[in-house]
Amino acid sequence: MAWTRDEMCARAALELEDGFYVNLGIGMPTKVANFIPDGMDVNFQSENGMLGMGPFPTDNEVDPDLINAGKQTITETPKSVYFDSAQSFAMIRGGHINMSILGALQVAENGDLANWMIPGKMVKGMGGAMDLVAGVKRVVILMDHNAKDGTAKLLKECNLPLTGAGVVDDIITELGVFRIGEGGVHIQELAPGVTVDEVRAKSEATIVTQ
């Protein structure tokens, strides 16, 4: 059985380490915060200017001056600190953030990432994604293995405009955990019951086994 979305998030959380400073992308990656192993201390950075992000507020805790990068209301923690956007991206671009977990439209076997625009559709913008993939020490992609119409997202080359070239380290999908490496995409772990053949059938990229 392939992993459920919750199982994918829980698996992504296992990539975190105690003391890490982490930036989570919008969408499914945000939910990884719900699966931090007990006793692990992870600091979440929000690129609009905060370290130590807390959970969503209760109704009477809502504060218009306290939002995350997805513009949702959030809360602070005893370790929270606020800063401006230039300082925030100095952390990101300066390589001080240990890991970023982001979504993707396409990932190529050389680590190229496309996740910000589809030609012909209204482009909303890259936000902080280009900065994150260029500057964060380790970039983990959390995505569905295939697009809604079944087309492969793990490719030999991206055909959508890139967010970054050669920036992806690892990919987690419902089928397993993969690493960009010598000769293609290396299988690190498969979800229960998933076979190498199934991964190959659902990918265009060169799939390398151990």
Add this chain to the structure above:
Amino acid sequence: MSKKVYSDAKSALDGVLFDGMTILAGGFGLCGIPEHMILAIRDSGVKDLTIASNNAGVDDFGLGLLLQTRQVKKMISSYVGENKTFEAQFLAGELELEFNPQGTLAERCRAGGAGIPAFYTKTGVGTLIAEGKETKEFDGVTYLMERGLTGDLAIVKAWKGDTAGNVVFRKTARNFNAPMATAGKICVVEVEELVEPGQLDPDGIHLPSIYTHRIFEGKDFEKRIEFRTVSDG
């Protein structure tokens, strides 16, 4: 009364607005936007504006108000979703758009305010953003040259300020307000509470007075929330 203090947004912007000018507007989404000055700019009728702002507001609040009145010629932004007016004008070719990666936009303002005309960054190398821009290798890694950004005017929202122009922001409403404040030829700050010098901790000032040319206390901030997200517990 300090010469920097004005009574409201309209008087604080008097004499600094002109057609075709470039305005740096602080805020992230609707958080920390200079809402009173946006209304005053709308009411002034100034047009052909180039506005650098991380986002473009929503249809009926924030910079969206200046799009509705077609006062904006060009936006420099990192993310412009959640705004139908923007989308319609852009798709009709009536609005120019320059996408900047969010960190590049922030650093362009920081650099512009610090007298740095250009800098190199890894962000955007190998992407559409790099087209037409100079690249250079340092220690075997390719970097992209980006220009510092300055504006004719920076409009900034803060929490507290003193009459000398020292300013304190609150929580994530600081965002682009601080770097943009330094990059405006004129910087006007709207605060929720204006106090006398000495009432703010000098060690806790986020924006030193030297950057603030004009300041006023805004009344009845709406501080609209774009995505009110709550937990049950």
